[in-house]
Amino acid sequence: MRLKDLAEHLGLSQTTVSRALNGYPEVKEATRVRVSEAAAQLGYRPNASALRLATGRAGAVGLVLRGADELGPHMSEFLSGLSGRMVAQDIDIVVTTVASHQEELSAYRRLAASQRVDAMILHSPTLHDERAELLLDLKIPFVLHGRTNVTRPVAWLDIDNTGALERATSHLLDLGHRRIALLNGGKGRTFAEHRELGYMAALSARGVAFDAGLIGNAIFTDEVAFRITQSMLELRPRPTAFLAGSMMTALGVFRAIRQAGMTLGTDVSMIAHDDVFPYLNADNMYPTMSTTRSSIRLAGSRIAELLLQLLGGKPAADIHELWPVELVLRESSGPAPLF
Amino acid sequence: MRLKDLAEHLGLSQTTVSRALNGYPEVKEATRVRVSEAAAQLGYRPNASALRLATGRAGAVGLVLRGADELGPHMSEFLSGLSGRMVAQDIDIVVTTVASHQEELSAYRRLAASQRVDAMILHSPTLHDERAELLLDLKIPFVLHGRTNVTRPVAWLDIDNTGALERATSHLLDLGHRRIALLNGGKGRTFAEHRELGYMAALSARGVAFDAGLIGNAIFTDEVAFRITQSMLELRPRPTAFLAGSMMTALGVFRAIRQAGMTLGTDVSMIAHDDVFPYLNADNMYPTMSTTRSSIRLAGSRIAELLLQLLGGKPAADIHELWPVELVLRESSGPAPLF
DNA sequence: ACCATTTTTGCAAGCATTTACAAAATATCA
């Protein structure tokens, strides 16, 4: 069913039918109704390729994922939020996975040159991100989930990681903890650096010495967190509190604490960062988990919105959002133990 | 940089340039080289929309995901495999998320009517799957990951869930276990039904009574598995072995066993299904985990291949692959305890 | 009933590619 067929069926020109369906003002109301009904009845939908060629818009946004580690629960939630909003505008999300940094850069070049997407989502940035520079050079609009240091204006949405960690760390210090472990993300990643900044700021505000041995930089998985926690618990004096970078990390820390015969919330405290996974509720854990919380799904749908604004012509320089992070205290964080 | 520009730059017609780049035989070798070099030099790539309109192919395949629960680690791995293969053919993967069954069906209709994709990937089927029927009605080619009962021919790739569970269950029976719990996927889902079939077959082959209380049907997450295991361990007589539907499930079972003060591999045994996640290695666990193993990532890349064959004209009826599942015995499965 | 507006519709030219078909250039052979 092409536009032409529909037009013939109605005894109208393609022009009129097209205008009726696209809400142009110069078409008679009665005609519009007649056209809309016929279109719905016959299940007409414009051919996407033709529409894209005619309008010059790709009707799609791109998302590049590196390896499977980036395609974990965080990205899943984010993608849900993103897609939910995009589907309403009939904009596709084109997902590409790449295995290396080089592959990633050439993926952007490919997408840009073939005009497959109108814009990109850039995520998990490093402090100085080559990908952002490339996208700017390629003049392909994008919204950054996170932040990075570039001179040219960039649209971004980020959560206040520094503030979150500063508050969480301060709270643990208030409870008497002095040996506080930080299970952070990979070195160089902006969010991890920001978190470390907040952690350090809180420590130095109290004059508490910093111990590099209490910082772990790794991917956020159960297993990895389990190992790191195990070895940290063997330190003397051992840490009495843990800051876990994600809920997955928290599960690993949890396991290691239990395996060491200790009890979470009394022997050891923990505050985890909660990206709000529907299937991993901090309230339902034993003990319930104290968290710094910010919905990554919400971030996804908001970024979709920002992307639409960007495509609508709003300057990237005017698109910046820094979301505050809640600190929710539950049972896993308690006073430091007295040895 | 359009084809026209490139052609003018070379002093050739669009036709010749197009043919040179697309490997047609009737173009002189010297010309082809000259064109290819200029194209590479100037970074020319055909405009995707124009190419799609001209060829009538969408150059994309669709993947619809329901809610975030479907977008977990399994899908992530699968997607990696799929994308890795598709990128080589310059075929996009268009991802849509939907919140309800109705939304899902209309998503297919939308994709089909607008000819946004050449084919779809259908996954997580039920025994009788309405979505498969719809796709068949819409005449949109698809490859099914799993199996379903439809009369018309369907291309599919599945693993031998029945065989896997039959072997795993038999092995536990050999070790003397008589109360074996099955933590299965949602009721009605084909893979879950197939697994139950294998489980039942093994039981009845030994004349072991079936107890409905030992079967759990739920999503494969740590938390849910933890709860189910906890309550099952309170049964008297309690189960002495667990069949876990996924590695996430296994982690939950693990935790519940430990929390109950029991030891995995001696007090309780477990065999888990391992979809091979790079960050969750059965060999690195304590104790190491016995598994039924089949790489879901490999399935993803193979399905990409099958999809290409299907688009190449191979009849769906000829595209069926049933993969055997390995049984890898490690430390988590041992003899039944003597009470 | 006529003219001037205003509203509504249609014609045809894009958009960037592919690909029948025709034409030109080159090679082959007597």
Add this chain to the structure above:
DNA sequence: TGATATTTTGTAAATGCTTGCAAAAATGGT
């Protein structure tokens, strides 16, 4: 050296939509 076969290139139509501009129809005022 032509005539013929073969290789190489070009012309133009087609893909299905949008949209500038022109034409037709309806409306309003006198």
